[in-house]
Amino acid sequence: MVHSYMSLHEAMLYTKMENKKVSCNLCARRCLINDGGTGFCMVRKNEGGTLFSLVYGKAISASIDPIEKKPLSHFNPGALVMSVATMGCNFRCQFCDNWMISQDKTIAGKDFPPGDVVKAAGDNSCQGISYTYTEPTIFLEYAHDTAKLAHQVGFFNTFVTNGYMTPEAVKAMASYLDAATVDFKGGADPEFYKTFSSVPSVVPIFEALKEMKRNSIHIEITNLIVPKIGDSIERIKDLGVWIRDALGKDTPLHLLRFHPDYKMTTTPATSLETLEKAYVASKEAGLNYVYIGNVPGHPSESTYCPNCNELVIKRYAFEIVRWNLVKDMRCPVCGTEIPIKGKLHPGGHSFPYALF
Ligand code: SF4
Numbered sequence: 001m002v003h004s005y006m007s008l009h010e011a012m013l014y015t016k017m018e019n020k021k022v023s024c025n026l027c028a029r030r031c032l033i034n035d036g037g038t039g040f041c042m043v044r045k046n047e048g049g050t051l052f053s054l055v056y057g058k059a060i061s062a063s064i065d066p067i068e069k070k071p072l073s074h075f076n077p078g079a080l081v082m083s084v085a086t087m088g089c090n091f092r093c094q095f096c097d098n099w100m101i102s103q104d105k106t107i108a109g110k111d112f113p114p115g116d117v118v119k120a121a122g123d124n125s126c127q128g129i130s131y132t133y134t135e136p137t138i139f140l141e142y143a144h145d146t147a148k149l150a151h152q153v154g155f156f157n158t159f160v161t162n163g164y165m166t167p168e169a170v171k172a173m174a175s176y177l178d179a180a181t182v183d184f185k186g187g188a189d190p191e192f193y194k195t196f197s198s199v200p201s202v203v204p205i206f207e208a209l210k211e212m213k214r215n216s217i218h219i220e221i222t223n224l225i226v227p228k229i230g231d232s233i234e235r236i237k238d239l240g241v242w243i244r245d246a247l248g249k250d251t252p253l254h255l256l257r258f259h260p261d262y263k264m265t266t267t268p269a270t271s272l273e274t275l276e277k278a279y280v281a282s283k284e285a286g287l288n289y290v291y292i293g294n295v296p297g298h299p300s301e302s303t304y305c306p307n308c309n310e311l312v313i314k315r316y317a318f319e320i321v322r323w324n325l326v327k328d329m330r331c332p333v334c335g336t337e338i339p340i341k342g343k344l345h346p347g348g349h350s351f352p353y354a355l356f
Contacts, residue, residue, distance in 0.1 A: 011052055013172060021046070042088045053141045060134075071220065071293055082121035082128075085098075091199055093196060095196065095267070097259065127155060128156035130157075136159045162182075177212075185230060186225075186229065186230020186235075209246065213247055222254040296316060312331055325338060
């Protein structure tokens with residue numbers, strides 16, 4: 001393992017136990033770690049009864065993204081975000097598209113302390129910072145300190161997370177976390193999670209979502225639709241109903257096309273037909289804002305007024321190509337207010353688009 005003692009940073013949210021064991025309370029695995037051992041995520045180590053993060057200030061990836069890529073469609077549209085990630089993950093998804101950084105046991109990365117992340121965000125005309133690519137829960141100390149600094153200079157913070165956080169972890173981040181994209185896979189089917197992600201239960205994800213809602217964090221949900229093994233229309237509809245009842249009918253839901261990757265290269269990409277059936281089922285569940293993702297040019301990338309069906313935000317992939325909302329984020333035809341947090345950031349893209 002390549003790391004220096006200097007890179008160790010004492011962990012947040014852990015409990016000291018007998019015989020120098022510790023219990024980590026960041027994610028729902030709640031690993032019990034022996035002295036000298038590391039947690040399931042590979043980036044948290046017990047040294048003599050103290051738990052340390054091995055990846056504090058050590059970014060394996062940093063880049064500028066349109067916020068639509070997270071995806072977040074109802075939060076500061078058009079904004080640019082500084083995306084940052086460390087090594088490690090608390091899931092073992094066989095289809096991970098970032099497996100080279102999420103599943104490798106090496107503690108690699110470039111020194112990129114919180115102050116430098118915030119400065120880089122400003123230097124690159126970003127309006128916010130996203131903790132993403134790998135699971136941000138496992139680098140919570142780094143995300144927390146960066147997010148705190150980011151707020152001090154007026155940037156927002158977003159998580160792209162599998163949602164397997166403890167309620168304590170959600171509360172610890174809540175003051176600085178403005179938005180979260182919570183990623184479900186295979187319609188939240190518990191068997192799918194056990195078999196393809198090595199996750200024993202999906203219940204904690206729903207609990208974390210309720211905690212986010214209690215803390216007024218803006219939430220958007222994704223559901224990765226995996227052909228045959230994770231595309232049950234019944235489950236897709238059930239998830240839509242849960243979102244409607246627990247989080248509200250205005251919660252955006254993104255139905256994502258699966259692409260073969262990592263250990264699942266023989267599973268084909270999701271068909272358009274399946275995605276469109278999933279779209280109908282999610283709308284039937286009562287959700288107002290359902291999107292199809294990873295299919296550039298599909299009409300369901302855009303936002304429509306739930307009252308009169310007017311096209312109010314036209315998108316192509318991660319770009320806003322037409323903004324058709326009038327004052328106070330209202331539909332220009334019927335005046336219905338479209339729930340969008342923050343404001344439009346028209347300067348964030350290098351391509352032209354119409355504001356009206
Ligand atoms: S964050 Fe890592 S060490 Fe902590 S409980 Fe989750 S997998 Fe275990």
